[in-house]
Amino acid sequence: MPADLHCHTRLSDGSMGIDDLVLLAKNRGIDTIAITDHDCLAGNKRGVIVGERNGVNVIAGSEISATHRKSREKLHLLCYLSEYPDRLEGLCKRNLEARTKAVKHMVVRVSRRYPSTTPDLIVKCAAGSTSIYRQHIMHSLMECGVTDRIFGTLFEELFSNTSDKSVNLNAQYPEPKEIIDAIHEAEGIAVLAHPALFNNFDIIDELIELGLDGIEVWHPENSPEQTEMLREIAQRNHLLMTGGSDFHGMYGKGKVSVGACTMPDEHLNALLNYKSHKKKHAPKAPAAG
Numbered sequence: 001m002p003a004d005l006h007c008h009t010r011l012s013d014g015s016m017g018i019d020d021l022v023l024l025a026k027n028r029g030i031d032t033i034a035i036t037d038h039d040c041l042a043g044n045k046r047g048v049i050v051g052e053r054n055g056v057n058v059i060a061g062s063e064i065s066a067t068h069r070k071s072r073e074k075l076h077l078l079c080y081l082s083e084y085p086d087r088l089e090g091l092c093k094r095n096l097e098a099r100t101k102a103v104k105h106m107v108v109r110v111s112r113r114y115p116s117t118t119p120d121l122i123v124k125c126a127a128g129s130t131s132i133y134r135q136h137i138m139h140s141l142m143e144c145g146v147t148d149r150i151f152g153t154l155f156e157e158l159f160s161n162t163s164d165k166s167v168n169l170n171a172q173y174p175e176p177k178e179i180i181d182a183i184h185e186a187e188g189i190a191v192l193a194h195p196a197l198f199n200n201f202d203i204i205d206e207l208i209e210l211g212l213d214g215i216e217v218w219h220p221e222n223s224p225e226q227t228e229m230l231r232e233i234a235q236r237n238h239l240l241m242t243g244g245s246d247f248h249g250m251y252g253k254g255k256v257s258v259g260a261c262t263m264p265d266e267h268l269n270a271l272l273n274y275k276s277h278k279k280k281h282a283p284k285a286p287a288a289g
Contacts, residue, residue: 001031001032001265001268002029002030002031002032002259002262003030003031003032003033003244003262003263003265003268004025004030004032004033004034004243004244004245004247004258004259004260004261004262004263005032005033005034005036005059005061005078005080005242005243005244005263005268005271006034006036006063006078006193006216006219006242006243006244006245006246006247006261007021007025007033007034007035007036007244007245007246007247007258008035008036008037008038008063008246008247008248008249008251009021009035009037009043010128010129011037011040011042011043011128011129011130012037012038012039012040012063012129012130012131012133013038013129013133013134013135013136013248013251014037014247014248014249014251014252015135015248015249015250015251016249017128018035018043018046018047018050019046019050021033021035021047021247021258022047022050022051022054022056022058023054024257024258025056025258025259026054026055026056028257028258028259029259030056030258030259030262031056031057032056032057032058032059032268033051033056033057033058033059033244033258034058034059034060034061034078034080034244035047035058035059035060035061036061036062036063036078036193036244037062037063037130038062038063038064038065038076038095038099038130038131038133039062039063039064039065039091039092039095039096039099039130039131040062040092040096040130041060041061041062041079041082041085041088041089041092042130044058044060044061044062044085047060048060059080059081060080060081060082060085061078061079061080061081062078062079062085062088062092063076063077063078063079063193064076064077064078064079064088064091064092064095064179064182064183065095065099065171065173066173066174066175066176066178066179067172067173067174067175068175068176068203069175071202071203073198073199073200073203074170074173074198075176075192075193075195075198075200075203076192076193076194076198077176077179077180077183077190077191077192077193078190078191078192078193078216078242079183079186079188079189079190079191080188080189080191080242080271081188081189081271081272081275082183082186082187082188082189083186083187083188084185084186084187085186085188086186087182087185087186088182088183088186088188091174091178091179091182094174095171095173095174096130096131098171098172098173099131099171100131100132101171102169102170102171103131103132103133103134103137103169103171104132105167105169106134106137106158106159106167106168106169107119107122107132107137109167110122110137110141110158110167113167114141114144114146116144116145116146117137117140117141117143117144117146118140121140121143121144122136122137122140124140125137125139125140125143133251134155134158134159135150135248135251137158138150138151138154138155138158139251141154150250150251151253176203176206176207176210177210180207180210180211180212181210181211184211187275189213189214189240189271189274189275190211190212190213190214191212191213191214191215191216191240191242192204192207192212192214192215192216193216194216194219194221194222194246195215195216195230196219196221196222196223196226196230197219197221201229204233208237208239212239213239213240213274214234214239214240214241214242214271215230215233215234215239215240215241215242216230216242216243216244217230217231217234217241217242217243217263217267218241218242218243218244218261218262218263219243219244219246219261220245220246220254220256220260220261221246221253240267240270240271240274241263241267241270242263242267242271243261243262243263243267244261244262244263245257245258245259245260245261245262246261247260
């Protein structure tokens, strides 16, 4: 039962709509997917409905941004199966506002450097999204003939923090504790997304103390050694293990389609049964009197 629990749609920085994503999963023989748009849960209801029509199990999710103030590391926390997603709406709205504020500066700087693109064109490339992402800026530059790809030399020049020509401005998001607490308040499951991608290894212990429920162990950009390291960390700390392709369609890095990276059935079942298992084994309150 192949499961890909990390997929993005046009609502954030993916290039495909929800319906097309579900159909692609079906055509590729993927039984279970999770829609995990950045700081957005708006596509989950439709995803579940379209999934039911097409025989694909769609798990409600989101990928919520955080900033670790002490280390200044950015990290993403995947939220799965929240019972009360409306409790996360305020947090997601604040994150989107922070991202929009930062990206407006980048849009102005890029349009000054490359007059062939304009803020209006960049906004059109982001149509349907809850914000403007770096991929949308690159898409506009492709439309103007400045580049022929989303990721490459120009992307690194514009958005790498080590580039002397960078226009990048990182948004500041809430601390991990606030995110994890909010996910639990919504009765969801908090999983650290792609730790190797952002080099979050040094803060995993702290996140576990804050109540982290799981780690994304399987990710297409992991080396075999990193996957094994994450598996051992999760196993040692009795954490859930998840995995997915981090699918973005044409806005993704390399040739990565839905199901390019999946997770074992036993770990999917552990995720699906996690909350009921916790309730069953939770300490009972002492009897009154």
